[in-house]
Structure formats: C-alpha cells, structure tokens
Amino acid sequence: MIRPHQLLYGAGAALLVAHPALAQAAEASALAGTDTQRTLLWFVLSTLVLVLMVFLLLFVALVAWMRPQLRKLYDLPTVHDTWSGQVLGLLVGDARLVQGEVRDELLDHNYDGIHEFDNDLPPWWKYGFYATIVFAISYVTYYHVLKTGQLQGAEYAAEMQQAALLIAATPDDPNQLTTYQPLLVPAELSSGKSIFATNCAPCHGASGEGKVGPNLTDEFWLHGGEVNHVYKTIKFGVNGKGMVAWKGKLSGKQILQVASYVLSLQGTKPANAKPPQGEKEAPAKAVAKL
Template sequence: MHDTWSGKVLGLLVGDTALVTGQYKEEDMGHEYDGITEYDNDLPPWWKYGFYFTIVFAIGYMAYYHVADAGQLQLAEYETEMRQASLMVSADADDPNKLTTYTALTAPADLSAGKALFVTNCAPCHGANAEGKVGPNLTDEYWLHGGEINKVYKTIKFGIPSKGMVAWKGKLAGKQMLQVASYIESLQGSKPANAKEPQGEKEAPAKTIAAR
C-alpha cells in the first residue's frame, strides 16, 4: 500500500515518514574506502521537492519580473521608495534637499570672523590658505559639490560623510557657517602656494564660492 503516492500520504498521517525521508535500500554498491561503504540510496524526497520548488519559483520569477514586467526590480523599487521618502521630508531649514537663498557676506567683520572660523575648523583638511590638503583646493574654479554660495553653505552644514567632510550643523551657528562660506568665496583666484590640483567640475567665477 505504501508503494503508491496515495499510500505514502496516508502512511505519513499515521507516522510513516517515508514520503519525506525516503526509503533506505541498504543495497551495498561494493564500493568501500577508508571504512566508508557506499549504498544505493536515493536523495531524500524532501530535498528533491525543495529542488523542484526552486526551479518552479525561478521560472515564475523570470516570467513575472523579466517577461511580463509586472513587478519592480530592486533598483526600481529603491527609486520608488526614495521618491516616497522625499515627500515625507519637511521643507524647512534643516531639509538637506532644499537650498537656502543666502547671498555672500562682504562686510570686513564677517569675512574676518569667517577666516578665524576657517583657520580653526577647516584648515587642517583644506590648508591654512584653502590650498587643499586632505580636502580639495577651495581657491580655484572647480567644485565637487557646487560652488554657488548656497551649495557651499549646504556642504558645510550637512557635510559629505562619505568623503570625510563633517557636518557643522549643531557645532556652528547659521551665521557662522555663512561667514565661512563667504570667506572662502573671497579667496577665489587667490592662487596660494602649493595649491592642490583641481577636482570636480569647473564653474564660472561668479558662481564659485566655498567649501566642498
């Protein structure tokens, strides 16, 4: 009775696990090595069922995602989630996706304050004269993250963690960050000694401003 499929199913209900574990034939193949004897036993049915399932799943996956284009692949799903997340971000001063509308400060007192802040906080990476060290040269026309004053302000405020640029939000006040950005803008074209090679995209001098 248990040799048929239905019989094995009924047997499983009463405790016979042959349908899942298979039957051991104990048929010696005559192969022995290092005390290990080979028997002619099939793979366990549960293993074969699992393998068959992966084949069916792969065919269904291919048909659903690549043939019918009914579902989103990983990249498309990620982009959709990012668009949805952007709708939930508040459009206030702490929103990194929203640029400010500041203009550069030009008063001597602001530029002097900006210089003092730069020397204390920025010079270790950008050099005393913004010539560039670990960080990029801030006196040329090339910018990695935009040289317009508000883009520079954004970079100073939120940083670029992936490149080692720390965020100064919470460490410097808003006006102090603008003073630093304005000071760097005043250094455009100053051509300091030992200036680092240009990095990033070239921008018109009118747009070049500060820290990247």
C-alpha cells in the same frame, strides 16, 4: 426686540466659542474608536490562535488514539508504496516521504578505498530545488518580462521622492536650496576664516589645499561650488564621506561666512595642493578676497 441679524450674530459667536470644544470632542471620539478597533482586532486574532491550537491538539490526540489502526492500514501492500500511503506513513512514524529511501547500494568504483553509495537525494531537498526554479521563473517574468514590479533602483527612487514630499519646506529642509549671496565684507570673511581654521582646516588644510577632504582652491567640486551648494554641504554634511553636518554647531550666519570664505580661496594655488576631485564648474561670481 431682538432683530434677525442679532440672532445670527449670537449663533455665530456661540459656534466660534464651541468650536475648540467640538474639535477636541471629535478628536477624543476618533482616538477612542481607534482603540476599540485595535482591541477588537487583537481579540479576534487571539481567538483564532486559540481555536487553531485546540484543533491541533484534538488532531494529535485523534492520531495517537487511532495509531494502531493507521499502522495496519499503512502495512497493506496496496497502500504502503503509494503517495497517499507515504503521507499516511508520516502519521505512524515513517518519514520516507520527506527523507526518501536509503538503499545503500555501492557503485562499482572506488577511489583509494573510498566507496560511493547510489542513494537518491532526499525528497525535501528536491522539492526545495523545484521551488527555487518556480520562484526564479516567476521573479524574472514579474520584474523583467512583464515589468509589473519595481526593481531596487526604481523602488529606492520612489521612496526617496515620497520622503521628500513628507519633509516640510523649511530652512532645515536639505532638499530646499537656499538663495544666499556670497558675503563680500572683509570682516565677515575674516570671521569665516577663523571658523574655517578651527573646524575645517584639519581635513581641508589651513589654506584649503586639501588633506583628507578635497582641495577647495580649484574649480572642481564634488557637491557644487555655488555658495548655496557649499552652504548646504557645510550645514547638512555628506553621509558616508566623512563630511560632518555642522547644523546645530554653527549658526546660519557662521555657515554662510565659512561658505563665502571658501569661495574666496578660489585660484589661490597653495603649495602641496591635492589633485582635483569632482566636476569642473565655471568660476562663481567674483567674491572679496582677504
């Protein structure tokens, strides 16, 4: 005899077995629905473009067929000089509405034989100028008076904040600071010194005195002088400052060795040291010296 709890157990087991298949079926159904919607959207847009093109061709054909009648209407004195008449003129080949009237009237002065005509600016230019005035007033009102829209700085900060939320908090996340302690074992610092001499000395000097890169032996830092800030700078680099990212070229342990060695250079005062750059920070925790 099958007991009720056995039936429940069997049903649960069946659901567990069927769950991956149900998930895959749901995912496939969602993808199929998305493809159908995309296809339908392109079909509607294509149909709309086709209908607009047909109407445009019919309109051009109608204007060409009625052009003699439109020309007679345009030549009427009561129509010719009105604004609606100028719009009608565009259909019969008169572009006064856009180009304006050229009077070619000479002004009563000249400069070394150079005469100036008294012609108005083309209407298209004046309409464009008026549009820029309207745009400027709208822009100032929207962004600076009502403060409804975000200015470039605020928009950039918001986008960076959103981007930071999309990055997973992993050891490869440049927004997440590590919690390492400086290495104190002489062997680790010696390894850091070898890596520094091979990769870092060309820019920072053999003794960290600074060349293209900043001086690493004083108390001034551009991107933080605590070991985890130094680790981050070495690993991810600094865009636009010439400091390359050593992520992928050095292991995490090697980067920590270099960062610890850099901190061991504090106060060594090498010859020809580069002037301080950045902000002064309190000396970090005592670290071993080679």
